Amino acid sequence: MTATxxxxxxxxxxxxxxSTTGESYWEEFSVxxxxxxxxxxxxxxxxxxxxxxxxxxxxxxxxxYNCLEEVCGACSMRINGKVRQACSTxxxxxxQPITLEPMDTFPVEKDLVVDRSRMFNALQKIKGWVPIDGTxxxxxxxxxxxxxxxxxxKYSTCMTCGCCLEACPNVNxxxxxxxxxxxxxxxxxxxxxxxxxxxxxxLEVVIGEEGIANCGSSQNCVQVCPKGIPLTxxxxxxxxxxxxxxxxxxxxx
Amino acid sequence: xxxxxxxxxxxTASTRKSRFVLSRLHSLAGLLPLGIFMVEHLLSNALxxxxxxRYNEHIAMLQAIPFLPLFEITLIAIPLLFxxxxxxxxxxxxxxxxxxxxxQRNIYFMLQRVTGIITLIFVIYHVWSFRLGPLxxxxxxxxxxxxxxxxxxxxxxxxxxxxxxxxxxxxxGITTGLITWGITAGPASQxxxxxxxxxxFVILAGMAVVSLFSFL
Ligand code: SF4
Ligand code: SF4
Ligand code: FES
Numbered sequence: 001m002t003a004t005x006x007x008x009x010x011x012x013x014x015x016x017x018x019s020t021t022g023e024s025y026w027e028e029f030s031v032x033x034x035x036x037x038x039x040x041x042x043x044x045x046x047x048x049x050x051x052x053x054x055x056x057x058x059x060x061x062x063x064x065y066n067c068l069e070e071v072c073g074a075c076s077m078r079i080n081g082k083v084r085q086a087c088s089t090x091x092x093x094x095x096q097p098i099t100l101e102p103m104d105t106f107p108v109e110k111d112l113v114v115d116r117s118r119m120f121n122a123l124q125k126i127k128g129w130v131p132i133d134g135t136x137x138x139x140x141x142x143x144x145x146x147x148x149x150x151x152x153x154k155y156s157t158c159m160t161c162g163c164c165l166e167a168c169p170n171v172n173x174x175x176x177x178x179x180x181x182x183x184x185x186x187x188x189x190x191x192x193x194x195x196x197x198x199x200x201x202x203l204e205v206v207i208g209e210e211g212i213a214n215c216g217s218s219q220n221c222v223q224v225c226p227k228g229i230p231l232t233x234x235x236x237x238x239x240x241x242x243x244x245x246x247x248x249x250x251x252x253x
Numbered sequence: 254x255x256x257x258x259x260x261x262x263x264x265t266a267s268t269r270k271s272r273f274v275l276s277r278l279h280s281l282a283g284l285l286p287l288g289i290f291m292v293e294h295l296l297s298n299a300l301x302x303x304x305x306x307r308y309n310e311h312i313a314m315l316q317a318i319p320f321l322p323l324f325e326i327t328l329i330a331i332p333l334l335f336x337x338x339x340x341x342x343x344x345x346x347x348x349x350x351x352x353x354x355x356x357q358r359n360i361y362f363m364l365q366r367v368t369g370i371i372t373l374i375f376v377i378y379h380v381w382s383f384r385l386g387p388l389x390x391x392x393x394x395x396x397x398x399x400x401x402x403x404x405x406x407x408x409x410x411x412x413x414x415x416x417x418x419x420x421x422x423x424x425x426g427i428t429t430g431l432i433t434w435g436i437t438a439g440p441a442s443q444x445x446x447x448x449x450x451x452x453x454f455v456i457l458a459g460m461a462v463v464s465l466f467s468f469l
Contacts (some may be wrong), residue, residue, distance in 0.1 A: 081353045167354055169362065175346040176272075213276035216347055217429040218362035220354050222440075232432075233439050240435020246273060 008033035010042050011053075011097035014061055016111045024108070028053035028097065029061075039079060039086035039100070040065050043112075063112035070226055073159030076103055076166070077112045083166040085226050103166040119160050122182040126202050130195040142193040155188035155234065157227040164221035164231060170214050177214035178205065180221035180231045187234035190241070203245045206238050279339045280433045282332035283426050290329055291423055295416075295457055299464045305396035312394060337373050344369070365425050368418040375415025396468070403468045416461045424454035 009030040017024040030053055031045035043063055050060040066072040068087045075086040078101040080094055091098065106114035122128075132138065144152075164180040165171045171179045186202045189195040206212050212235060221231040297315065301308045318324065349363040382402060387394050403409050428450045431437040437446045 167350070169347045169349050169359070172346075172348045174348070207270050207273040209270075209272050211273060213273045214346075216343065216362055216365075217358070217432050219358035220350070220356060223354065223356050223359075230440070232443075236432045236435055236438040236443075238435075239433055240438070242273070243277065243435060246270065246277075 010037070010045075010091055012042060012046070013097045013099045014111065015099070015101040016061065017102070017108050018059070018110065020107065020109055027058065027061075033091065037091040039077075039089045039091060039098070040068060040075060042091055042098070043086070043100075061112065062110045071157075071159055073161030076161045076163050077101065078103060078166070083163045083224055085161065085163075088226070103162055105166045105168075105171055106162060114162070116160065116162050119162060119165070119179070119181055122178050123160075123185060125178070126182050126186050126189070126205050127198045128182075128185045128189055130189065130192055131197055132194075138194075144193065148191070152188060152191055154227075154229055155184050155191075158184055158188075158229055159227060161226060163224045163226060167220040167224040169218050169220065170216050175214055176210045178210040180215070180235065183212060183215070183238055184229050184231045184234045187238055200245065200249075203238075203242055206242045207246045212238055212242055275339055277433070279336055279343075280426075280430050282336045283423075284430050286328045286332045287336060288423050288426070291419060292457070295420075295461050295464070299460050301396060301399075301464050302467045308396045333376070337369075340366075340369050341373075361425055365422060365429070368422040368425075371415060371418040372422050375411070375418065378411075379415065400468045403465065409465070409469075412465055413462060416465065417458050420454055420457045420461060424450040424457070427453065 010033045012029045012031065014027050014029065015024055016027050029046050029051075031042055031049075034041065040063075043061055047060045050058055052058050063075065063077065063086065065075040065087060067074075070085050070088045073085075076083060077086055078099075079086065079089055080099055081101075083103055086100075100112060102108045102112045102114050104114070106116055106118065108114050158181060160181065162181070164184075168177070168180055170177050183206070186206055190199045190202055215235055217232075217235075219232050222229070222233075225231060297311055298308075300311050315321075344366040347362075347366070349359075349366065351360045351363045383394055383399070386392070387398070392398065403412060428437075428443070428446050431446050432443065437443045
């Protein structure tokens with residue numbers, strides 16, 4: 001710690017909520033600055049000394065984190081209005097006071113903690129897995145080319161963080177949309193040679209009520225995804241696959 | 254305006270595809286009958302640049318098309334009503350956030366909804382003043398009728414706004430339509446498509462503005 005940074009303070013403004021049913025309210029904090037501090041370390045300072053800017057002792061701010069290196073997806077929140085990972089957001093690159101808000105596209109549990117289970121339900125719905133041996137062995141799967149692996153790899157990095165759903169104008173209480181994360185994962189599992197055994201079942205979700213018809217091509221999802229997953233490419237490809245599948249399955253009826 | 258909180262997804266197998274089919278028909282209606290008709294209509298109006306006589310001749314020719322009302326109803330009115338109603342529904346279920354996420358595509362997403370509404374108001378007024386109104390009252394539609402109408406500066410500005418909105422809605426609709434039909438999949442091809450559509454917008458809007466001024 002250099003002498004010049006000792007006295008600097010970081011101003012934080014947190015939108016808090018005491019319980020799932022509580023009202024949300026703003027609370028301000030100021031915490032000592034350290035070089036290379038990120039939003040998580042700022043929140044940890046509040047945890048160490050939960051005193052707000054008015055000097056009152058308050059309940060410590062609740063938030064979630066695990067990996068601290070942008071791979072687990074737990075720490076998503078709206079920082080200065082935009083959704084991103086708290087662990088990879090450096091404090092000195094932000095305008096102050098830094099506003100922290102929960103991703104309220106999801107049900108808010110407490111302060112910055114949200115319930116992201118709709119995304120895990122979505123993965124079950126799209127059959128986000130590759131079927132392997134059941135009561136009998138299915139044998140070894142086909143080989144995958146290096147190109148194919150490279151393309152699939154990008155989608156495999158999805159950490160179910162929810163940033164894409166939070167930024168999507170069409171994921172909200174008025175729309176049934178399952179969201180861009182699920183679309184990316186349909187593309188991912190459908191391009192796997194063994195995963196593609198369930199291709200049509202996944203396409204059923206794509207062309208269903210909660211599916212791709214709800215996307216309005218605002219392309220926010222691809223802009224905010226911290227993993228840089230080409231979500232809009234997946235969406236365009238699923239449009240093509242879904243259109244074909246819908247037409248042919250109808251013509252075959 | 255819907256609130257931003259979603260409920261849990263339920264697990265029932267999705268068998269209802271009506272939303273999917275409606276969304277494809279919405280795109281198709283906008284591109285094919287409506288888009289083609291709009292371009293044809295703009296070209297016809299551009300004839301006014303070459304004088305009243307040329308314009309009146311063309312109107313007479315169009316009105317001589319056999320079974321004209323049948324085509325107008327099936328190829329224009331029905332697709333238009335469907336496109337408008339479904340489009341309004343779509344604007345109601347989305348929650349634009351271009352104030353926070355100021356990305357170009359997101360701003361266009363919002364503009365697509367705004368221009369859609371302006372275009373609808375404009376088209377209703379326009380159809381009333383130059384098609385249904387004259388049809389009911391037996392007035393002949395001609396260069397002079399349009400000129401008289403556009404002589405009112407408020408109406409003129411309304412026309413410029415309406416026409417530019419419609420052209421924007423169409424050109425931007427081509428770029429999103431190419432995604433809906435799964436043609437431009439990657440970011441590079443989408444960028445090229447956007448450039449071409451910007452060109453389409455500039456050409457059509459320029460032509461339309463010049464045509465409108467030629468009526469003055
Ligand atoms: S492109 Fe579609 S899925 Fe992505 S943010 Fe826009 S509406 Fe949502
Ligand atoms: S697609 Fe990207 S933004 Fe969406 S949940 Fe996965 S990692 Fe997060
Ligand atoms: S703590 Fe894992 S992504 Fe931030």
